[in-house]
Amino acid sequence: MRRAPGRCLLFLLLCAFFLIACSPSETRQPPARTASAAIPVTGDSLVEGTIGEASTLIPILASDSSSHAVAGQIYNGLIKYDKNLKITGDLAESYDISPDGLTITFHLRRGVRWHDGQPFSARDVLYTYRVIIDPKTPTAYAEDFKQVKNISAPDDHTVKVVYAEPFAPALASWGTNILPAHLLEGQDITKSPLARQPVGTGPYRFKEWIAGQKIVLEANPDYFEGRPYIDRYIYRIIPDTSTMYMELKAGAIDLMGLTPVQYARQTANQNFTSRFNKYRYPSSGYLYMGYNLRHPLFGDKRIRQALTAAINKDELIQGVLFGMGQKAHGPIVPGRWAYNPNVKDIAYDPQHAAQLMAQAGWKEKNSDGILVKDGKPFKFTILTNQGNQQRLMTAQIVQQRLRQVGIDVKIRIVEWAAFLKEFINKGNFEVVMLAWSISQDPDMYDIWHSSKTNPGELNFIGYKNPEVDRLLVEGRSTFDLEKRKQAYFRIQEILAEEQPYTFLYVPDALPVVSVRIRGVEPAPAGIGHNQIKWFVPKNEQVYQP
């Protein structure tokens, strides 16, 4: 679904529903009816429900997942992640990385045409690069491309990119959607009609966009990987999940992401499962409690470990996600190549927590049962953003568990804009509860490196560890997967020991697809990777052309 390799890297989740897709997977599939022997035929439409409307279909200008989801159907990058989350060619047929890791050469596909019939060439790639780094372009994605020292096109079908130093996330950054130079060159991209009527190279062509209602795409008969079987891909904008769910039940929607309660309780019946296939795999994000390390209370590692030991993560997953998720113990989600499965997590053990607290000097309890040291009770506030029920529930369960070991926790909920400006950017908090949505590339320099602790930067908890700093640089400056793996494995061990965050859980993505749609094949990348192969048998088609 959301083919967004280079961009939308580590996004903060505004909302847990955005967690659907770009996700690794394993296990627990429903009985597959998908592998029926029917021969793929063309026709019919697929209607996907989406809670947010795309803002612009020029993807480099968009920062929301809805825009990228739609743009992902219309445009291609030079590379993409395949179903096993390995980087593979897209508009580039292949690519070579020079042994020193400084030069990437992309060999572009021949015969690719834009939806308006113009041929695709290296000129489009150069234009896309130039417009992204143009200081006048209001894009959020320039940073990776600024590392480029030199870019050139030896011929129409080759692009050579030279970097000043080896930079591993560079390859993934070329998953950025390539824009049509012939329609944009010399124009002001912020005023281009392409924002509402995009022209790409992708499997679906833009047909119409009715503001606030729907975006309709139609199959691109000349798509270089073959025409998608399903004629039309329609995004219906339904901002409320309950409404969307009823539309699904009424048959007006074919594909949506369920909430845990919908998945676990409301759809666990024969009537539903005979009409829809449910899928479930870990999403690409995790919820965490981040401690402000500048605060005297959280400077001591033992206290952070104690807090983690006092929290029952299994209970959170059961209570908040109805079991639709798994415990997190580090910043990489299970199923990724960089995920270290051998990290020793701190288990739920209130007694151990009490011991650790005692070691840190919090032994006495006052009349309310709250731990005291030098006459001061142990209390803090968990800050989280408004509008996310799961986060609030999690905070409430945590609050109760911490109370049991003698810690007085308050919960404060703040509207998102104020939350960022007044609290996060100013470092004005004790503990935050937030989630990171993470990219396929494990680079997490911006979140953990000690140079990223200034106001407005993402290491807002103020984590500083020289070894982690070194490993972060090591991990991003080589293309050698083994070396990278070693670096990220070690980082996970250190973070599990130091607990600058209490990593809480990785929710599952819970997409549901009408049984009419055949060919859906869950993989580590989710279900969207082979969308052009999905089809509806002739006798089950609902929508006429």
Next chain:
Amino acid sequence: MTTYLLKRILMLIPLMIGITLITFSVIHLAPGEPVEMQMAMNPKVGKEARERLTKFYGLDKPLHEQYFSWVGKLAKLDLGRSFSPDGRPVLDKIKERLPVTISLNLIALILEFGLAIPIGILAATRRDTWLDKGITVFVFVGFAVPTFWLALLLMYFFGVKLGWLPISGLHTLGSDSWGTLRYLGDMAKHLIMPVMVASFGSLAGLSRYMRSAMLNVISQDYITTARAKGLPERVVIYKHALRNALLPLITLLGFSIPGLIGGSVIFETIFAIPGMGQLFYQGVMSRDYPVVMGILVIGAFLTLIGNLIADLCYALADPRIRHGEG
């Protein structure tokens, strides 16, 4: 009458200036910044990208400059460009959402008043009977029921269980290729539930107003006189009493006019109706200053116009006001 009208219109000018000032300061005083909302928590965003966007939106300029540039454009009826990534003119954004909201609200308004007036009269004339009490209970239930809950119940019942009505949105997929009549019929079907839910809530207030106004009028001497003349009750109520009893409702009608362009967020969200409520809400949430200020100014302007119209209607309905102002 003309002087009165002129005076009232001239008074609108300082009011409008005040409105722009307040609108501008309120939104700029709110914590959070538009750039933050788009760029925050994204590791790929450097300091430079933020500065780039801040400059692009003109937020690096001093506040008074920002204000005058905005008001200057406003005077030319240009509401500026949205701060969302599409950067579209605010006017376009409002234009594409206004027709839905206005038609929905208008239908709901007509329905509300059309129902509230007879209900109010009925309750007043049958005061303290079982009918009056029944109506009271019914309208208060309507008042107390949360919109979203009622909407969800109706959707489930009529949409999922019975399958009679579409659940959300405005059109069935594929309806674009149908004939005009079928297309409009489809749209009407989509509007039944939203209109029902939208009017149900405000029925209570309005009908109570109507009831008390009517009771107030009925107890007056001239009604007794009219009855003493031997006029039939129908004429007494509908000809003599109603006209006076309608006065407070005219005020309310005037107040409802700005409401016509403002949609309810909850209700639009639940029915997936792309109206002004959603636009405004999203604007506020993403600190999209031009959109928020644009809608506020239009809303404030319509409030003024609404008040003006209400006053004029008063003057028409009540000769004392007309002559008094001369």
